[in-house]
Amino acid sequence: MTGATMVHALNQxxxxxxxxxxxxxxLGEDIGTLGGVFRVTDGLAGRxxxxxxxxxxxxESGILGMAVGMAMYGLRPVVEMQFDAFAYPAFEQLASxxxxxxxxxxxxxxxxxxxRIPYGGGIGGxxxxxxxxxxxxxxxxxxxxxxxxxxxDAYGLLRAAIExxxxxxxxxxxxxxxxxxxxxxxxPVPPLGRAAVRRRGTSASxxxxxxxxxxxxxxxxxARQSGWDLEVVELRSLVPFDDETVAxxxxxxxxxVVVHEASGFAGFGAEVAARIxxxxxxxxxxxxxxxxGFDVPYPPPLLEHHHRPGVERILAAxxxxxxxxxxREPAR
Amino acid sequence: MTGHPLLPTDAPVSLLDTAETAIDGELAVELYxxxxxxxxxxxxxxxxxxxxxxxxxxxxxxxxxVAAAVTLALAEEDWLFPTYRDTAAVVLRGVDxxxxxxxxxGDWHHGWxxxxxxxxxxxxxxxxxxxxxxxxxxxxxxxxxDLAVLALIGDGxxxxxxxxxxxxxxxxxxxxxxxxxxNNGYAISVPLSRQSAAPSxxxxxxxxxxxxxxxxxxxxxxxxxxxxxxxxRARRGGGPSLIEARTYRIDPHTNADDATRYRADEEVAxxxxxxxxxxxxxxxxxxxxxxxxxxxxxxxxAEALAAVLRDRLADEPRPDPADLFTHxxxxxxxxxxxxxxxxxxxxxx
Numbered sequence: 001m002t003g004a005t006m007v008h009a010l011n012q013x014x015x016x017x018x019x020x021x022x023x024x025x026x027l028g029e030d031i032g033t034l035g036g037v038f039r040v041t042d043g044l045a046g047r048x049x050x051x052x053x054x055x056x057x058x059x060e061s062g063i064l065g066m067a068v069g070m071a072m073y074g075l076r077p078v079v080e081m082q083f084d085a086f087a088y089p090a091f092e093q094l095a096s097x098x099x100x101x102x103x104x105x106x107x108x109x110x111x112x113x114x115x116r117i118p119y120g121g122g123i124g125g126x127x128x129x130x131x132x133x134x135x136x137x138x139x140x141x142x143x144x145x146x147x148x149x150x151x152x153d154a155y156g157l158l159r160a161a162i163e164x165x166x167x168x169x170x171x172x173x174x175x176x177x178x179x180x181x182x183x184x185x186x187x188p189v190p191p192l193g194r195a196a197v198r199r200r201g202t203s204a205s206x207x208x209x210x211x212x213x214x215x216x217x218x219x220x221x222x223a224r225q226s227g228w229d230l231e232v233v234e235l236r237s238l239v240p241f242d243d244e245t246v247a248x249x250x251x252x253x254x255x256x257v258v259v260h261e262a263s264g265f266a267g268f269g270a271e272v273a274a275r276i277x278x279x280x281x282x283x284x285x286x287x288x289x290x291x292x293g294f295d296v297p298y299p300p301p302l303l304e305h306h307h308r309p310g311v312e313r314i315l316a317a318x319x320x321x322x323x324x325x326x327x328r329e330p331a332r
Numbered sequence: 333m334t335g336h337p338l339l340p341t342d343a344p345v346s347l348l349d350t351a352e353t354a355i356d357g358e359l360a361v362e363l364y365x366x367x368x369x370x371x372x373x374x375x376x377x378x379x380x381x382x383x384x385x386x387x388x389x390x391x392x393x394x395x396x397x398v399a400a401a402v403t404l405a406l407a408e409e410d411w412l413f414p415t416y417r418d419t420a421a422v423v424l425r426g427v428d429x430x431x432x433x434x435x436x437x438g439d440w441h442h443g444w445x446x447x448x449x450x451x452x453x454x455x456x457x458x459x460x461x462x463x464x465x466x467x468x469x470x471x472x473x474x475x476x477x478d479l480a481v482l483a484l485i486g487d488g489x490x491x492x493x494x495x496x497x498x499x500x501x502x503x504x505x506x507x508x509x510x511x512x513x514x515n516n517g518y519a520i521s522v523p524l525s526r527q528s529a530a531p532s533x534x535x536x537x538x539x540x541x542x543x544x545x546x547x548x549x550x551x552x553x554x555x556x557x558x559x560x561x562x563x564x565r566a567r568r569g570g571g572p573s574l575i576e577a578r579t580y581r582i583d584p585h586t587n588a589d590d591a592t593r594y595r596a597d598e599e600v601a602x603x604x605x606x607x608x609x610x611x612x613x614x615x616x617x618x619x620x621x622x623x624x625x626x627x628x629x630x631x632x633x634a635e636a637l638a639a640v641l642r643d644r645l646a647d648e649p650r651p652d653p654a655d656l657f658t659h660x661x662x663x664x665x666x667x668x669x670x671x672x673x674x675x676x677x678x679x680x681x
Binding site: 025051056057059061062063064065066067068069070071072073074075077089092093096097100101102103104105106107108109110141142144164165166193239240241243 | 440441442445446447452453457460462463464465466467468469470471472474475493494497498500501504655658659660661662663665666667668
């Protein structure tokens, strides 16, 4: 086992993937000499050379377009988008080519491209540095969307994303970059599309991913005081979606709250809530609720804590799960 | 505006109707033969849209000198990145004509194996293919493979950000790419004056540190010469080039377009007088490089191509609805697999 921060785990995953497969090439802005603005690629240019860890001009669409051409020639590009909102110029390449090329060419041109995007807020970033853009990607057929929340998964899921023959949008929760944990480089590369139950509970299921996992775990700890024993399910992968694990949990607890940092309206939580409703209707004691960021542009640093869901807002939602329908007396 | 080595000449490079004597007769006849094929293909495909057998066809009639020159200059190991208007060039590159029109027929989005022919899919979103061309060229250069990549683009496409990013990336990485702009005067209805205020589109090259070449796009010999030079330079590690080929789109944008709404009949009539095909034929006959037998043979080959397209389009099977799901992912996610089961179970399919 190796222990350090999520940034270190991602760095080792990239290095190990490059050592394992000469087709893996990194492209991005400031990823070479500087090692990336978050240092995720630190030392890799020195170790593998500028031909495999390439600083590019500031041109996100062009970078991803280049990755398409490199994949056509048999390479396995890993693109770093410097920040969530800086990935938007590349959206046309992503939606029109990365996501569609395999289908368009009946499998002749697979796109084994990993697009790493540091995403979400909570780090005091000024405007355009804190967006949660997962819904755009999850809505686009042909893409896989992966969002680790633990240090171990940052290593394992990034290895899995790079090995996948499908394009993967890999969303790295910035607020957890400096979280500490352990990972096992010798462990088998995990499959994509498996959720994990991070905390066992019986009263209700919190379903979440990415930067909201620690907040949900804290909420579950707090909830004990109110007599609720909350289960926490972490998706890990938005596409593929693990209906089985989510539905199994909600059928057991009978209640669910979906928690994400992104705005709620037409957000990924709506998909999660709908899928739970479709599969667990007869097991539900209350409607599935969502706790999300507000439907406003991401706030400036001094206001962001009002926007990001916290323990209080999650517990308020749990309190609204129609406990009065329970046979037992509600907790006072 | 001339004087800097990266700037184009004031007048487009031209060989036909000039005093140029060093003309390779065999090459010129091959260009003619290819142009006859491309013209017949354009005519046949347009006819098929009128019969409802193709959904749409963006004709390149009037631009066949470029298709002929480019496909003749490309080596087998080179790659071609075409736009949606370049089906004729794709066919000249050797792609099966029925596979080449798959997108336009509507039975699938694309029909040929790109790796087998080294021809990328027709790019519909403007200029996006230019970045792909740079990436493939970059990968080939990293692998030490001596090949060049030719990216076609239209005058309208040069207004897109991806064109700028791609030329800049190619220049920075010295990628073996030739960007060839077919300036046919219009982006659907909007004339070049609303796309660019540059002295020429080839002048844009100097802004990236890339040599710009302006060529008479209705002169197959001249286009071949400048493309051949640019490809050779690229293969030898000399970096990218930007070529503007001045031509004219004789047909409407597609069969669904009404070009009379934005350009005068006299303008089109004038363009027809500069039609690259009769122009080359006249030139070659005057020089004794083309005889009736060769003209007849080219025509017979073109009719055979048209017949193949007509006949085989009628034979093609209808697409299988289950194919909607087959190639979306290498590993199909469960929610997509579930939808495939729904479709397969529907009675109406």
